Amino acid sequence: MEQLFNTSEYHERLRQVKLQMEEQGVDVMLVTNPSNMNYLSGYDAYSFYVTQALIIIKEKDQPFWVGRRQDANGAKLTTWIDDEHIYYYTDDYLHSDTKHPMDVIAQLFKKWKQDQRRIGVEMGSYFLSAMSYETFRSWLPDATFADMTRLIGNVRMIKSNQELHYMRNAASNAEKAMHAGIDAIKKGVPENEVAADIYYAQISGAEGIDGDYPSIAPLLLSGVKSSSPHLTWSGEVFNGDEIVTIELAGVHKRYHSPLARTIKLGQPSAKEKRLGDAVTDSLNQTLNAVEPGVTCGELALVWSDAIRKHGFEKYDRLGYSVGFSYPPNWGEHTASIRQYNQTELEPNMTFHLIPGLWEEDCGVEISETFVVTENGCETLANFQRELLTKEP
């Protein structure tokens, strides 16, 4: 099957991760975050809802893959690693009262004499549940454990040129999907029909760019639902006077380029206009402040200052590192654009900047995904940046 990157790029990633392991005093990593597994091995399947892991031993040239038996063929097909490095457990370990897949993984650690070492684990991953971790530890009383949730994510923050190529393609898919959604919103049309058009555009993709499934469903927030950013569509029809927010990502080969816009059917009220102006202006000012060496915390202050001039006081998180991901989330869970965050921007970092303002009865979101360049930033998508309006 098609390999998304040259094997040399996987080797370079592994080298970078091992440098971080060395710095952190970690001998072996139990990688359970599926995005991190893919980053190092290329493994790509919708199988992460069961226990699976990549094991990185500092002295070994290749990772080991361990997962469910029926997924082992997929590991052979999609990874660059040798078949002898693919291990599996059988189905009797799934959702059992007496067994757990971590029993098998821990036994491999013993077999490979990794049971007296310092093991890095991703304790903040969705895919290392409290049960998984306790089971794993219980088998390895002589090992020590260190939380390395962000170790691989920190390496992933800086994108290669090939990764940026995929993200620019993803942005083209985002533009197409956003146009499809806005075009579909009309008085009398059910919300789910708009969502269906968005999905169709996301997956069919822009010309020559195959779309992939998004790690978050398209968020379609109409009327009062625009006051809360994570509600989804229903089967109700548009009345023709709503404010509607769409947040979606274009996706290409699992790289995400998110984009949010708010659109008003008919004329915006004074309140909606004020929210729209504040969000647009603060987004522009924040983008203008992006350059290498600036910290995420400094960017957040630019934003807070900008909205204050419009009469808003708010210090929420307004962005995060983004790129490759699997459900349930497209953020990388490393740097947050938020007060006090000390992460310094570097070229080839990529962020979703999504300043939103929400009142009790409505809200406005306008966002951009950008890559940090040598002297500023490049927004990946090209889409009218303001509170949009449309005849109902």
Next chain:
Amino acid sequence: MEQLFNTSEYHERLRQVKLQMEEQGVDVMLVTNPSNMNYLSGYDAYSFYVTQALIIIKEKDQPFWVGRRQDANGAKLTTWIDDEHIYYYTDDYLHSDTKHPMDVIAQLFKKWKQDQRRIGVEMGSYFLSAMSYETFRSWLPDATFADMTRLIGNVRMIKSNQELHYMRNAASNAEKAMHAGIDAIKKGVPENEVAADIYYAQISGAEGIDGDYPSIAPLLLSGVKSSSPHLTWSGEVFNGDEIVTIELAGVHKRYHSPLARTIKLGQPSAKEKRLGDAVTDSLNQTLNAVEPGVTCGELALVWSDAIRKHGFEKYDRLGYSVGFSYPPNWGEHTASIRQYNQTELEPNMTFHLIPGLWEEDCGVEISETFVVTENGCETLANFQRELLTKEP
């Protein structure tokens, strides 16, 4: 906003859950599985990728909801519980090196004098990470903890008539999406175009039935990829001689009715035909054996016996309880149709029965979602049940 069930149904669910808590000696439940949160409160948003919880105190008539500040409006809009029961944490707790949302949740346990009690936790949930659990525990040294991963799931297994109504609607959406997928597969068409058509049909839904986002992306496995059941589509075009498996769910108001079919472009080979006959025959025999009082383990034996007559020896899990869910998975993670499983079938239980046979270079999957009736079962979708063929 529209409430999916009468408040009395939520009260009845809460009563059932409290009976189970009583039986297990649990005073208070920290519910982090978003499907369980919805089951008891109605809370519906794509916000579960950050920490959130429902807290069930045995003496209280209503649950408490705790989540991210920007999601609190959504909790007020979608749940039946009073606004005074909605609590939130601020964004500085997200992905921080020094704070965790569980700090806030644990403080509420103290404030409500729940810190010396026996607390049920869902240790196997994707949404109670090792880090969340350790943080929560560290604040509550005088409490005791009990793993109750399946407590609410066991109550959810038996569906109400209203739930079955939603699942039958979901099955109509599944039929529509499967037809759309099979119709779209043609020599020269890229795989992602087929996936786009499937998504469009899933979300627009059958006549009068709004579609919802699926908890697993549609799985589209062509050629050698059919040998591994969880691979997804690419941008490659169909050659016109492939075997192709589609596994998808119709979804309505978050209730899922999964359906899988395998289709051969052109004439099946002898091997493909043999796989198709074995899967079809064993699926039919297993469905015929369904009735109240039979155990999941007994069903699995019917299946193993049936495929043995076709020359296959296999004891994998071939089904699981299904219904309401959020990503990343649509299974309920309670009963598995698998050897030795002692769960007795009862009327109004719902399962996805998905016997698959995979060889090194191809595979066949044919599945049905069924509800257990008084004297047998009803399959929810109506779709030709055999290895399908199509002119390329």
